[in-house]
Amino acid sequence: MTRSFEKVGVVGLGTMGAGIAEVFARAGLTVVGVEADHEALGRGRGNLESSTGRALAKGRLSEAEQAEILGRITLTTSLEDLADADLVIEAIPEIMDFKRTLFTELDRICEPSTVLATNTSSLSVTEIAATTGRPGRVVGMHFFNPAPVMKLVEVVHTVVTEDGLAEEVADLARRLGKTPVSVGDRAGFVVNRLLLTYLNHAAVMLENGLATREGIDTAMKLGVGVPMGPFALLDLIGLDTSYEVMCVLFQETRDRRHAPAPILRELVTAGLLGRKSGAGFYNGEAPPTPPAAGKPTVTSVAVLGEGAEEFAARLGDAGFKATTTQAATDATEDADVVVALSHTPVIELAARLPHPRRLVGLHLVGDKLAEVASTVLTSPEATCAVEGLAKIVGRVPVHCKDRAEFVVDALLYPYLNDAVRMHDSGYATMDDIDVAMKLGCGYPAGPFETIDTLGLETVRDGLRALYAEYRDPAFAPAPLLDQLVTAGVRSIRGLS
Ligand code: 3HC
Numbered sequence: 001m002t003r004s005f006e007k008v009g010v011v012g013l014g015t016m017g018a019g020i021a022e023v024f025a026r027a028g029l030t031v032v033g034v035e036a037d038h039e040a041l042g043r044g045r046g047n048l049e050s051s052t053g054r055a056l057a058k059g060r061l062s063e064a065e066q067a068e069i070l071g072r073i074t075l076t077t078s079l080e081d082l083a084d085a086d087l088v089i090e091a092i093p094e095i096m097d098f099k100r101t102l103f104t105e106l107d108r109i110c111e112p113s114t115v116l117a118t119n120t121s122s123l124s125v126t127e128i129a130a131t132t133g134r135p136g137r138v139v140g141m142h143f144f145n146p147a148p149v150m151k152l153v154e155v156v157h158t159v160v161t162e163d164g165l166a167e168e169v170a171d172l173a174r175r176l177g178k179t180p181v182s183v184g185d186r187a188g189f190v191v192n193r194l195l196l197t198y199l200n201h202a203a204v205m206l207e208n209g210l211a212t213r214e215g216i217d218t219a220m221k222l223g224v225g226v227p228m229g230p231f232a233l234l235d236l237i238g239l240d241t242s243y244e245v246m247c248v249l250f251q252e253t254r255d256r257r258h259a260p261a262p263i264l265r266e267l268v269t270a271g272l273l274g275r276k277s278g279a280g281f282y283n284g285e286a287p288p289t290p291p292a293a294g295k296p297t298v299t300s301v302a303v304l305g306e307g308a309e310e311f312a313a314r315l316g317d318a319g320f321k322a323t324t325t326q327a328a329t330d331a332t333e334d335a336d337v338v339v340a341l342s343h344t345p346v347i348e349l350a351a352r353l354p355h356p357r358r359l360v361g362l363h364l365v366g367d368k369l370a371e372v373a374s375t376v377l378t379s380p381e382a383t384c385a386v387e388g389l390a391k392i393v394g395r396v397p398v399h400c401k402d403r404a405e406f407v408v409d410a411l412l413y414p415y416l417n418d419a420v421r422m423h424d425s426g427y428a429t430m431d432d433i434d435v436a437m438k439l440g441c442g443y444p445a446g447p448f449e450t451i452d453t454l455g456l457e458t459v460r461d462g463l464r465a466l467y468a469e470y471r472d473p474a475f476a477p478a479p480l481l482d483q484l485v486t487a488g489v490r491s492i493r494g495l496s
Contacts, residue, residue: 013044
């Protein structure tokens with residue numbers, strides 16, 4: 001018989017828990033929200049009021065509707081009030097001991113038929129289930145922040161989940177207006193495994209001084225079209241949560257890319273947890289502003305590389321003396337700056353020039369972004385001038401070091417590679433991974449759609465370049481990708 005979920009309990013009313021309670025209440029279910037004490041309950045009430053208040057302010061909700069939603073949520077400090085709930089979901093901190101203690105209690109209190117769910121980001125659902133006398137009725141129900149907005153729910157089943165239960169929970173997610181993706185119990189599931197690995201990579205890049213925090217955020221937003229750059233997103237998720245997810249991933253994989261970037265530990269230890277504490281990578285909620293570009297004081301520019309003619313023509317229209325050249329030699333002698341349009345590092349080119357201080361790499365990404373790469377020989381004046389030139393041709397400049405794949409591709413390709421490996425491992429289908437990344441993170445396209453758009457060979461070659469530069473085995477192209485390129489296959493999604 002199919003269960004009917006009408007009364008649900010939500011334990012923990014932090015950002016996620018309050019969001020989840022709101023989602024259930026909006027769908028017409030009766031919700032009991034539980035917090036540890038009256039102070040935390042007050043904060044939970046505040047979270048509920050501010051989230052629905054936001055919708056009210058935007059005219060998406062009337063006052064009556066807000067009152068109706070909040071009226072469906074009862075707040076309590078007693079777990080005993082969950083005894084007759086059809087489903088209880090926890091959203092307490094990501095500490096296994098806390099979860100085990102809570103689930104032992106819930107198992108004692110709730111009816112045997114009650115389904116117990118965890119919103120854990122990465123901890124083992126199996127281990128949590130094993131603390132109860134009903135492991136077959138314990139599942140993961142993983143929402144995404146902000147829960148009222150993001151459309152994805154990962155429904156996590158374990159090897160002992162009762163037959164049919166994951167599908168019933170998926171139906172419940174649909175009733176909430178969400179799209180469920182059903183996954184097995186593996187650290188990070190689909191989204192966090194891919195997303196947090198990428199966010200951690202961005203933090204490592206920042207530590208290596210490849211580009212600034214604002215630069216990396218701007219590059220990813222403009223270059224890939226993600227709704228938030230990695231540091232703004234880390235602040236939204238919470239740096240403590242992100243750090244804990246990385247620790248769990250590292251414990252399972254021992255992959256050094258999953259070792260949390262030291263800057264995460266430092267910020268967390270300092271109490272800078274992101275939005276929830278008021279400051280993290282950014283202070284407050286101010287969106288990152290694009291880095292300022294200097295006014296170009298140069299008059300003559302030599303341009304070389306693919307697309308040089310068009311770029312030079314644009315500069316010519318803007319009043320510069322712009323020439324193109326194929327060889328980085330004498331033809332550049334008289335130029336104030338030399339712009340090398342390139343998607344690969346330009347140091348070799350610079351080293352061949354009579355005036356290497358004048359050479360700056362420029363990687364045009366999409367139609368909005370220009371990555372401005374200065375080598376160890378480039379002068380600050382030349383960098384500044386080329387940033388200004390990028391602006392003149394209508395692009396936002398992001399300054400970076402002259403490293404393989406610069407910023408956007410260096411972050412994007414390993415993420416795509418991880419998705420290919422995930423699919424190839426049999427953990428999730430390409431469709432499920434694409435849907436999960438689009439609905440869980442608001443990405444404009446899933447990783448497999450992105451690979452098809454960019455071209456399999458481009459991604460494979462980019463990964464080879466990254467591997468050659470950093471020698472990280474994780475950057476070596478996934479064997480499946482390599483073989484598809486060798487076989488001349490043009491669409492990875494065509495395989496599914
Ligand atoms: N709570 C409730 N509603 C919110 C909200 C919040 N914190 N933030 C935004 N919203 C609502 C707004 O009210 C608005 O609703 P409307 O369309 O009905 O008017 C809508 O979301 C869009 O908001 P804004 O126009 O103010 O802002 P943006 O267009 O910039 O969108 C965003 C904000 C939805 C957060 C968008 O930037 C986004 O999709 N970011 C990516 C978020 C993401 O990746 N989340 C997943 C993180 S991973 C995770 O949670 C898993 C965990 O285990 C770590």
